[in-house]
Amino acid sequence: MNTDKHGFYFSYLCLFMFICGQIFLCIFCGEILMNIIKVNSVQREEMIDITREVEYIVGESSVKEGVCILFTQHTTCGLTVNENADPHVKSDMLGFLRGLIPQFYEGFRHSEENSDAHIKSSLVGSSVTVPFQNGKLFLGRWQAIYLCEFDGVRERSVLLKII
Amino acid sequence: MNTDKHGFYFSYLCLFMFICGQIFLCIFCGEILMNIIKVNSVQREEMIDITREVEYIVGESSVKEGVCILFTQHTTCGLTVNENADPHVKSDMLGFLRGLIPQFYEGFRHSEENSDAHIKSSLVGSSVTVPFQNGKLFLGRWQAIYLCEFDGVRERSVLLKII
Amino acid sequence: MNTDKHGFYFSYLCLFMFICGQIFLCIFCGEILMNIIKVNSVQREEMIDITREVEYIVGESSVKEGVCILFTQHTTCGLTVNENADPHVKSDMLGFLRGLIPQFYEGFRHSEENSDAHIKSSLVGSSVTVPFQNGKLFLGRWQAIYLCEFDGVRERSVLLKII
Numbered sequence: 154m155n156t157d158k159h160g161f162y163f164s165y166l167c168l169f170m171f172i173c174g175q176i177f178l179c180i181f182c183g184e185i186l187m188n189i190i191k192v193n194s195v196q197r198e199e200m201i202d203i204t205r206e207v208e209y210i211v212g213e214s215s216v217k218e219g220v221c222i223l224f225t226q227h228t229t230c231g232l233t234v235n236e237n238a239d240p241h242v243k244s245d246m247l248g249f250l251r252g253l254i255p256q257f258y259e260g261f262r263h264s265e266e267n268s269d270a271h272i273k274s275s276l277v278g279s280s281v282t283v284p285f286q287n288g289k290l291f292l293g294r295w296q297a298i299y300l301c302e303f304d305g306v307r308e309r310s311v312l313l314k315i316i
Numbered sequence: 317m318n319t320d321k322h323g324f325y326f327s328y329l330c331l332f333m334f335i336c337g338q339i340f341l342c343i344f345c346g347e348i349l350m351n352i353i354k355v356n357s358v359q360r361e362e363m364i365d366i367t368r369e370v371e372y373i374v375g376e377s378s379v380k381e382g383v384c385i386l387f388t389q390h391t392t393c394g395l396t397v398n399e400n401a402d403p404h405v406k407s408d409m410l411g412f413l414r415g416l417i418p419q420f421y422e423g424f425r426h427s428e429e430n431s432d433a434h435i436k437s438s439l440v441g442s443s444v445t446v447p448f449q450n451g452k453l454f455l456g457r458w459q460a461i462y463l464c465e466f467d468g469v470r471e472r473s474v475l476l477k478i479i
Numbered sequence: 480m481n482t483d484k485h486g487f488y489f490s491y492l493c494l495f496m497f498i499c500g501q502i503f504l505c506i507f508c509g510e511i512l513m514n515i516i517k518v519n520s521v522q523r524e525e526m527i528d529i530t531r532e533v534e535y536i537v538g539e540s541s542v543k544e545g546v547c548i549l550f551t552q553h554t555t556c557g558l559t560v561n562e563n564a565d566p567h568v569k570s571d572m573l574g575f576l577r578g579l580i581p582q583f584y585e586g587f588r589h590s591e592e593n594s595d596a597h598i599k600s601s602l603v604g605s606s607v608t609v610p611f612q613n614g615k616l617f618l619g620r621w622q623a624i625y626l627c628e629f630d631g632v633r634e635r636s637v638l639l640k641i642i
Contacts, residue, residue: 187544187610187617218350220385220477222546224610226619228562233438236391245424245431246438249417254575261571268571275559275572279622280608282443284350284387284477291350291475293389301438312617314546314610316479316642381513383548383640396601399554408587408594409601412580445606447513447550447640454513454638456552459605479642 188313190223194305198251200235200243204290204297207313212288214315221290222314224280229270229304231277232311237297247301270303277301351476357468361414363398363406367453367460370476375451377478384453385477387443392433392467394440395474400460410464433466440464514639516549520631524577526561526569530616530623533639538614540641547616548640550606555596555630557603558637563623573627596629603627 190206203223211221225232236242254269261268281298284291292298300309353369366386374384388395399405417432424431444461447454455461463472516532529549537547551558562568580595587594607624610617618624626635 187612220479222608222610224608224617226617226622228560228568228619228621234391234442235434235438239426239428241424241426242391242431242434245426246435248423249421249431249435252423253416253579258575260574260578261567263565263567263571265565268568268575271561271568272572272575275561275627276439276602278441278604279560282385282387282445282608284385284475286350291387291389293391293473295391296389296442310619312610316546383642397554397605398597398601402589402591404587404589405554405594405597408589409598411586412584412594412598415586416579439602441604445548445550445608447548447638449513454550454552456554456636458554459552464601 190311190313192300192302192309192311194230194300194302194307194309196302197305198247199302199305200233200247200299201302202237202297203300203311204237204292207283207298208290210313211285211290211315214288216315217288218286219284219316221283221285222280222316223282223298224312224314225300226310226312227274227279227307229267229274230307230309231274231279231301231303232281233277233299233301234281234283234292234296235299236295238295243299267304273301273303353474353476355463355465355472355474357393357463357465357470357472359465360468361410362465362468363396363410363462364465365400365460366463366474367400367455370446370461371453373476374448374453374478377451379478380451381449382447382479384446384448385443385479386445386461387475387477388463389473389475390437390442390470392430392437393470393472394437394442394464394466395444396440396462396464397444397446397455397459398462399458401458406462430467436464436466516637516639518626518628518635518637520556520626520628520633520635522628523631524573525628525631526559526573526625527628528563528623529626529637530563530618533609533624534616536639537611537616537641540614542641543614544612545610545642547609547611548606548642549608549624550638550640551626552636552638553600553605553633555593555600556633556635557600557605557627557629558607559603559625559627560607560609560618560622561625562621564621569625593630599627599629 256269419432514536582595
């Protein structure tokens with residue numbers, strides 16, 4: 154648990170550093186915007202809150218009401234919406250999934266030792282969709298948007314499309 | 317199983333009552349519509365069919381072809397599309413998931429005794445997307461849209477966005 | 480594994496045959512296009528790559544930037560995005576899920592002996608959303624779009640909506 158806690162604070166530090174340097178590659182095409190959020194994981198398994206980055210992009214957009222579609226371009230991480238308050242929810246989720254879908258399972262034949270991450274990726278899903286209005290995401294009181302890293306340490310790309 | 321059956325009928329009764337009182341908070345913004353469907357669960361775990369509510373809103377919309385995006389504003393329930401005929405499918409799904417991801421698991425540290433519900437919520441997902449045309453959802457013959465309650469009894473909000 | 484390998488090549492053969500005959504039922508409505516991709520599974524459990532079919536439709540579309548929404552009209556299969564290179568990833572995923580959610584589980588009461596497929600369908604999800612630009616899907620280097628068959632042999636319909 155100690156290393157989890159350490160990783161927790163460390164991930165916040167790294168997140169802060171990389172938010173500063175994140176690339177908002179905006180491609181204007183009529184009224185539609187495409188952005189890329191870069192996320193850097195610091196552990197093999199980690200839930201990284203990207204709500205502020207998403208809110209920032211949605212807030213800057215000229216579209217006043219619509220949906221924000223996030224899509225990750227990887228096969229060993231996922232995107233989800235879950236609790237933003239108690240960090241134990243994140244560690245409970247990652248810990249339980251680690252037990253349920255172990256990295257080293259005798260039946261796995263894929264040679265990269267990350268079949269567990271591919272499975273978790275498909276179960277959690279590669280995209281999330283969140284409605285917004287007047288630059289504010291319609292998230293519930295306890296909701297945050299997470300990139301779920303299942304095979305870090307890596308840099309991940311999340312595409313953000315406003316419709 | 318008896319209590320499940322009882323809950324099944326009771327949930328229909330409650331659903332009927334709350335359909336009558338549900339709030340269709342329509343916010344017009346150009347051609348885009350935002351609605352909220354209120355859903356009341358009566359058990360801790362329950363799959364509540366919201367297809368008729370969604371069809372009603374899509375049918376009333378001025379948009380003739382597009383997609384209907386549903387998003388739940390909570391972190392201990394989910395949205396899914398699954399079988400609309402045999403109620404055993406619902407009880408098989410909830411029962412199997414209850415065994416797979418138990419409420420009381422020694423590793424959980426989140427103090428609200430609902431880490432299982434957070435995990436199920438992320439696995440099932442917080443949104444569903446269904447295409448429609450001429451006011452009719454493009455659902456298959458056996459498909460219905462469900463709110464999956466994993467930590468009831470609660471009132472839940474489902475946002476509906478037509479694009 | 481031999482039968483898996485056999486099924487693997489056989490599925491490619493069948494896929495090729497059915498791609499030739501697939502129905503692109505295009506319904507024009509303003510700028511929005513609706514297509515149907517027909518997919519034929521040849522095993523009970525199978526991940527069928529439909530990326531080329533999706534890319535073809537997106538490439539032919541007059542919409543230059545947007546998102547491509549895929550929706551399956553069934554309750555015992557799913558749609559996912561995962562690795563396109565090593566076929567062991569697919570067999571690892573299907574094999575692990577088969578062990579985790581067995582077809583014959585004593586608690587199942589649904590009489591069609593496919594409750595496992597209904598559960599997997601809701602966990603994997605009935606839709607995927609992929610951004611695109613200038614007729615090219617924004618898939619990552621290792622990503623492909625799969626129909627996950629959990630209760631074949633069947634013909635499946637995947638709706639494709641460009642927004």
